[in-house]
Amino acid sequence: MTATETPSPDTLTSPAGNPLGFGRMLRKEDARFVRGQGHYVDDLVLPGMLHGAILRSSYAHAKIVSIDTSAAEAHPKVKAVITGKTLEGLNLAWMPTLSGDVVAVLATDKVRFQGQEVAFVIAEDEYSARDALELIEVEYEPLPAVVDARHALDPDAPVIRDDLEGRTDNHIYDWEAGDAAACDEVFANAEVVVAEDMIYPRVHPAPMETCGAVAHMDKVTGKLTIWTTTQAPHAHRTIYALVAGLPEQKIQVISPDIGGGFGNKVGIYPGYVLAIVGSIVTGVPVKWVEDRSENLMSTSFARDYHMHGEIAATRDGKILGLRVNVLADHGAFNGVAQPTKFPAGFFHVFTGSYDYPAAHCKVTAVYTNKALGGVAYACSFRITEAVYLVERMVNCLAFELGMDPAELRMKNLLRPEQFPYTSPTGWVYDSGNYPRALEEAMRIAGYDELRAEQAKRREEAAKPGADPSAPLMGIGISFFTEAVGAGPRKHMDILGLGMADGCELRLHPTGKAQLRLSVQTQGQGHETTFAQIVSHVIGIPPEDIEVIHGDTDNTPFGLGTYGSRSTPVSGAAAAVAAQRVKEKAKVIAAAALECSVEDLEWEHGRWYVKGDHAAGKTMAEIAMAAHSSLELPEGVEGHLDASVVYNPPNLTYPFGAYICVVDVDPQTGAVKVRRFIAVDDCGPRINPMIVEGQVHGGLADGVGMALMEVIAFDSDGNNLGGSFMDYLLPTSMECPSWELGETVTPSPHHPIGVKGVGESATVGSPPAVVNAVLDALQIRAADMPFTPAVTWRALQGRPIRPDLAIE
Amino acid sequence: MQVPAPFTYERAGSVDEALSLLGRYGPEARLVAGGHSLLPMMKLRLARPEALVDINGLAELDYIRVDGDHLAIGAMTRHAAVLESPLLSEHYRIFAEAERVIADPLVRNRGTVGGSLCQADPSEDLSAVFAALRGEVVIRSTGGVRRVPMREFHVGPYETAVGDGEILVEVRVPIRTSVGSAYEKVERRAGDWSIAAAGAFVVLDGDRISDVGLGITAVGAEHFTCAEAEAALVGAQPDDEAVEAAAAICASSCNPTVDQRGPEDYKRHLVSVLVARALRRSIAVARVGSSRGVED
Numbered sequence A: 001m002t003a004t005e006t007p008s009p010d011t012l013t014s015p016a017g018n019p020l021g022f023g024r025m026l027r028k029e030d031a032r033f034v035r036g037q038g039h040y041v042d043d044l045v046l047p048g049m050l051h052g053a054i055l056r057s058s059y060a061h062a063k064i065v066s067i068d069t070s071a072a073e074a075h076p077k078v079k080a081v082i083t084g085k086t087l088e089g090l091n092l093a094w095m096p097t098l099s100g101d102v103v104a105v106l107a108t109d110k111v112r113f114q115g116q117e118v119a120f121v122i123a124e125d126e127y128s129a130r131d132a133l134e135l136i137e138v139e140y141e142p143l144p145a146v147v148d149a150r151h152a153l154d155p156d157a158p159v160i161r162d163d164l165e166g167r168t169d170n171h172i173y174d175w176e177a178g179d180a181a182a183c184d185e186v187f188a189n190a191e192v193v194v195a196e197d198m199i200y201p202r203v204h205p206a207p208m209e210t211c212g213a214v215a216h217m218d219k220v221t222g223k224l225t226i227w228t229t230t231q232a233p234h235a236h237r238t239i240y241a242l243v244a245g246l247p248e249q250k251i252q253v254i255s256p257d258i259g260g261g262f263g264n265k266v267g268i269y270p271g272y273v274l275a276i277v278g279s280i281v282t283g284v285p286v287k288w289v290e291d292r293s294e295n296l297m298s299t300s301f302a303r304d305y306h307m308h309g310e311i312a313a314t315r316d317g318k319i320l321g322l323r324v325n326v327l328a329d330h331g332a333f334n335g336v337a338q339p340t341k342f343p344a345g346f347f348h349v350f351t352g353s354y355d356y357p358a359a360h361c362k363v364t365a366v367y368t369n370k371a372l373g374g375v376a377y378a379c380s381f382r383i384t385e386a387v388y389l390v391e392r393m394v395n396c397l398a399f400e401l402g403m404d405p406a407e408l409r410m411k412n413l414l415r416p417e418q419f420p421y422t423s424p425t426g427w428v429y430d431s432g433n434y435p436r437a438l439e440e441a442m443r444i445a446g447y448d449e450l451r452a453e454q455a456k457r458r459e460e461a462a463k464p465g466a467d468p469s470a471p472l473m474g475i476g477i478s479f480f481t482e483a484v485g486a487g488p489r490k491h492m493d494i495l496g497l498g499m500a501d502g503c504e505l506r507l508h509p510t511g512k513a514q515l516r517l518s519v520q521t522q523g524q525g526h527e528t529t530f531a532q533i534v535s536h537v538i539g540i541p542p543e544d545i546e547v548i549h550g551d552t553d554n555t556p557f558g559l560g561t562y563g564s565r566s567t568p569v570s571g572a573a574a575a576v577a578a579q580r581v582k583e584k585a586k587v588i589a590a591a592a593l594e595c596s597v598e599d600l601e602w603e604h605g606r607w608y609v610k611g612d613h614a615a616g617k618t619m620a621e622i623a624m625a626a627h628s629s630l631e632l633p634e635g636v637e638g639h640l641d642a643s644v645v646y647n648p649p650n651l652t653y654p655f656g657a658y659i660c661v662v663d664v665d666p667q668t669g670a671v672k673v674r675r676f677i678a679v680d681d682c683g684p685r686i687n688p689m690i691v692e693g694q695v696h697g698g699l700a701d702g703v704g705m706a707l708m709e710v711i712a713f714d715s716d717g718n719n720l721g722g723s724f725m726d727y728l729l730p731t732s733m734e735c736p737s738w739e740l741g742e743t744v745t746p747s748p749h750h751p752i753g754v755k756g757v758g759e760s761a762t763v764g765s766p767p768a769v770v771n772a773v774l775d776a777l778q779i780r781a782a783d784m785p786f787t788p789a790v791t792w793r794a795l796q797g798r799p800i801r802p803d804l805a806i807e
Numbered sequence B: 001m002q003v004p005a006p007f008t009y010e011r012a013g014s015v016d017e018a019l020s021l022l023g024r025y026g027p028e029a030r031l032v033a034g035g036h037s038l039l040p041m042m043k044l045r046l047a048r049p050e051a052l053v054d055i056n057g058l059a060e061l062d063y064i065r066v067d068g069d070h071l072a073i074g075a076m077t078r079h080a081a082v083l084e085s086p087l088l089s090e091h092y093r094i095f096a097e098a099e100r101v102i103a104d105p106l107v108r109n110r111g112t113v114g115g116s117l118c119q120a121d122p123s124e125d126l127s128a129v130f131a132a133l134r135g136e137v138v139i140r141s142t143g144g145v146r147r148v149p150m151r152e153f154h155v156g157p158y159e160t161a162v163g164d165g166e167i168l169v170e171v172r173v174p175i176r177t178s179v180g181s182a183y184e185k186v187e188r189r190a191g192d193w194s195i196a197a198a199g200a201f202v203v204l205d206g207d208r209i210s211d212v213g214l215g216i217t218a219v220g221a222e223h224f225t226c227a228e229a230e231a232a233l234v235g236a237q238p239d240d241e242a243v244e245a246a247a248a249i250c251a252s253s254c255n256p257t258v259d260q261r262g263p264e265d266y267k268r269h270l271v272s273v274l275v276a277r278a279l280r281r282s283i284a285v286a287r288v289g290s291s292r293g294v295e296d
């Protein structure tokens, strides 16, 4: 057990045996999931429903000369074929992205990435729709493709976005953060400067459920209902209203059970819009669900950052400054989903968990002939890239100084008394005890013994006649700080929508509650966690609290689930709503008990009269009284509910220390993750089991990205990761038995002190694995993913560039 | 959802019925065994058979048994059955070692020996196993039965000696004594196809190698083997020098394609490492005089 600064966890249990608040309990939603009774978009069948399928470009860059749909239209089961031309007539051929760019719904002039949407077939069944795709004749005039981001700004590079007035190059933006001059000075005078290039390659969130929608435009009522795979149903509703000019009160977005999001389901895809258009055109519901390859090739990718880092330090290992140049590959359209004022997301928290004065970054974003996206895959708005950068740079410094990377980190970590800490790029870290987390990880790992084992193995390997196949042992550390839970709304908005979340809590007369949330779960366990938050505040059993979400007609407005923001923002909203209900309950209890409000005292779930414990009312009794004929004081309305909009005063800053141990076969390059130790601090754990589940998933993600996941492109712009045979996700065989630890440092500004944890492990783990592999190879740098070939070539001193086709 | 192009479906109750259905539907008909190779290709519309003849009901082709001085494996034997067969393990560890790293349990529960060989994917593991063991296949048509040595079975990538209107019914492997065998594979992830894999058997006669077989997959080795390396080993002492020399021959004579699994230099290097490892372990097993008793 580790030290904790929070009040002891809620120890009372409900009749069902659940904690009356925080603690381990089985997930309420699993009752349906383990029975196969989840209800996903693709499960929906409506009377008269038609099926859509999308014809996609086989070229990365080509002019569309002509599209002939006549044969497809003649297919007996085809009801309509929609092309860019059809959409132009409706002024819908292009739609805005979340980053102020536009993207084609269906290509009209050119196709700009392989897999881009070209035509939409609507048929009686999905088989016929697919068959008819083959009957569409598209004549293309192929153009040279821009594949390597490093050449996107070459003077002779083909201009991808000639649809935009006056475009003569593929430049999207330059963006800076930090103090360049201060940085220059520090670097000019530093004893040691280490520079390194690294690629965080393009990867894909690859949720189990692909994206899809069922749209139904009711001709009589004029109401559009769309069931869709979205992490942000309310934002989607507003965007549909703005894009299609539909009245917002007549749009209902329903996000049913979602099979994983990881950022993949934040944006609006052409397929969703096409299902809507299809329903408008045909007058009946239209379903569109993409297949796996469509998901991998055309929906939001993640990362794709080419980074150049420089770290300055004293010879004895005191870090002085960090500066970074990033070349960001955004694909053919700038469709990154992030707060408006942050074109590079929150990348500028790259200063990480360390104490030094100077930092600067410059990000240049370019168009290439690849799918759009960018912020996705559990990255907390590019903090994954930021953490990777700083944790790799710190290791490079350790390598140059010949210093133990744990010692170097310990020497530079922010100290507990420095919080709240304002970083050189302007972030205000809320709370933390970093050295304690690293110590805890090292304790669990047995760090000194591991280093001793490594030294012994290296000594053995150096002896004459040593076994050349003996594994190389590597130990990698990463320490991460995240900034999650966007807003505050004055700093953070998406398409002008401020990042604050509504929440409504209503107690029914019998004391059972409904909690309405704006956020939407994709598997994180909201139905359980949020019930526990309310239970924690008002003491009614979690099983008596129904969490309602994913339906814009039945929930308050809010920005959605991504960037680990559900618990920091909506969780705070739920806690505040529960507090308000508790306070209102106090007034009603006073009226029922005929005493003054000041005379009441709270015990979990009940108000009672000070000094007379028997004279009290439970929340259930108070709920009934609130709905009864009981006379209430002046100004107190009946019923027991509260409605809140929570605007976070700051982000929350979860952190953690990770240690990975690998064994590398020096002859084959195969990497085996032997151990992985993860100490996470996300503040108090509402449901430790769910937190551990989130961490497990994220660690597997990290192993995947470090060892196998990548979407590379060949020189023609062909996507080389378009199926699960090519885009590899880790399995249990690649994952060790995770060794988890925790420290608990509450957030001072969050009503219940909690920080988000949905992305911590995905953010924190890749550099730990990469640092371990490089430690095993005893080389300073090479790019992930460390497939056997990449590892072996790195060992030979001839590294492979992972984002391009292997030559 | 990826969906195949339209096709008709027939279920055969016997080999004879399957043959007559193949005859009825002609060259555009395909047999479907486990379906783990054919169905993905159909979904991607890379394969478009007009008719599928389902042979999953043919229990008569699901067996592993001794037939005289051979091991006989029915075409409809599933990967999982090969993996778990005590009979095969008693004679050749290479079977279980290869099967353990073929695909994943789901695929192994359905995929068949016959389907694997007839698919003739250039990275198929069983092709290397049977090539190493110098097996032969038994092919039936309405005209009768013929036997084809494994090393003549593949006529090109995805092409085999099985013609229209024919069914592969059995694979046969000679039983050998004082033999050791092993299989070595490197993959990017469990369930992925090989980057390269190599299998071997070695028969020792005193301090000499009297018989040897090599199987190599995923790197364009001719007939999934390397006869030149085998020839160099026969009669040699089973020492490091012989092993390394044979491994080097395999590495230089194969013909790997460059893809995201690796560049050419790496694949050749990997072949030499895996051939050497498979040979060393085969020799160690053979030394004990039995195919059992030596752990990896």
Ligand SMILES: Cc1cc2nc3c(=O)[nH]c(=O)nc-3n(C[C@H](O)[C@H](O)[C@H](O)COP(=O)(O)OP(=O)(O)OC[C@H]3O[C@@H](n4cnc5c(N)ncnc54)[C@H](O)[C@@H]3O)c2cc1C
Pocket: B030, B031, B032, B033, B034, B035, B036, B037, B038, B039, B075, B076, B101, B102, B103, B104, B107, B110, B111, B112, B113, B114, B115, B116, B117, B118, B119, B123, B124, B125, B126, B162, B166, B167, B168, B169, B191, B192, B193, B194
């Ligand atoms: C995810 C995945 C991973 C895989 N990984 C590997 C791997 O690592 N190593 C490996 O070696 N394989 C791997 N495979 C392939 C798999 O082992 C075989 O390809 C598959 O099992 C083929 O057998 P099947 O019975 O499913 O054949 P099917 O798909 O049913 O048939 C394949 C072909 O053989 C023909 N055919 C089938 N039976 C006969 C017969 N008796 N006579 C004549 N023709 C016949 C069919 O007409 C078809 O053309 C993998 C497959 C998948 C799906």
